[in-house]
Amino acid sequence: MRLVVGAALVDDLSAPRRLLAARRSAPPALAGKWELPGGKVEPGETPQEALHRELAEELGVVVRLGDEVVHPDGAWPLTPDLEMRVWFGVLVRGTPEPLQDHDELRWLERGSWAGVDWLPGDVPLVAAMERLARP
Numbered sequence: 001m002r003l004v005v006g007a008a009l010v011d012d013l014s015a016p017r018r019l020l021a022a023r024r025s026a027p028p029a030l031a032g033k034w035e036l037p038g039g040k041v042e043p044g045e046t047p048q049e050a051l052h053r054e055l056a057e058e059l060g061v062v063v064r065l066g067d068e069v070v071h072p073d074g075a076w077p078l079t080p081d082l083e084m085r086v087w088f089g090v091l092v093r094g095t096p097e098p099l100q101d102h103d104e105l106r107w108l109e110r111g112s113w114a115g116v117d118w119l120p121g122d123v124p125l126v127a128a129m130e131r132l133a134r135p
């Protein structure tokens with residue numbers, strides 16, 4: 001099982017209203033679907049190190065990570081071979097740009113977080129995040 005890490009980048013960790021979604025540009029089977037920025041953890045990296053690396057590569061930003069969006073089994077199942085851990089985060093430096101792997105970024109307002117065509121594994125995750133973010 002390979003671990004993927006993702007960031008739920010929001011405008012405010014204690015009262016999130018806006019969530020950043022990223023539209024994949026590749027591979028063809030995933031292109032056009034929306035996801036959280038992130039990627040696979042490489043050997044020798046902690047999940048958080050991998051997430052900071054991916055966010056720098058993909059979006060050109062530095063972030064501060066907050067709470068994990070915890071799945072009762074430890075990670076969110078994506079496919080038979082992949083599972084994902086997710087942390088909320090806020091921008092510390094830089095403006096997100098679709099530098100790699102994505103062709104569009106979009107800030108979604110609370111109440112509309114489910115309103116893009118997420119990758120299938122992200123659908124229950126986004127629903128859980130919206131519940132956590134409710135004031």
Ligand SMILES: Nc1nc2c([nH]c(=O)n2[C@H]2C[C@H](O)[C@@H](COP(=O)(O)OP(=O)(O)OP(=O)(O)O)O2)c(=O)[nH]1
Pocket residue numbers: 004005006030034035036037038039040041078082084101119120121122
């Ligand atoms: N980053 C990310 N990947 C997701 C999400 N949901 C989901 O099913 N995935 C899947 C898509 C991919 O099959 C896999 C992540 O792989 P990736 O291609 O982004 O990883 P990577 O940047 O490290 O790239 P590589 O080493 O495979 O070239 O996880 C999500 O919300 N964020």
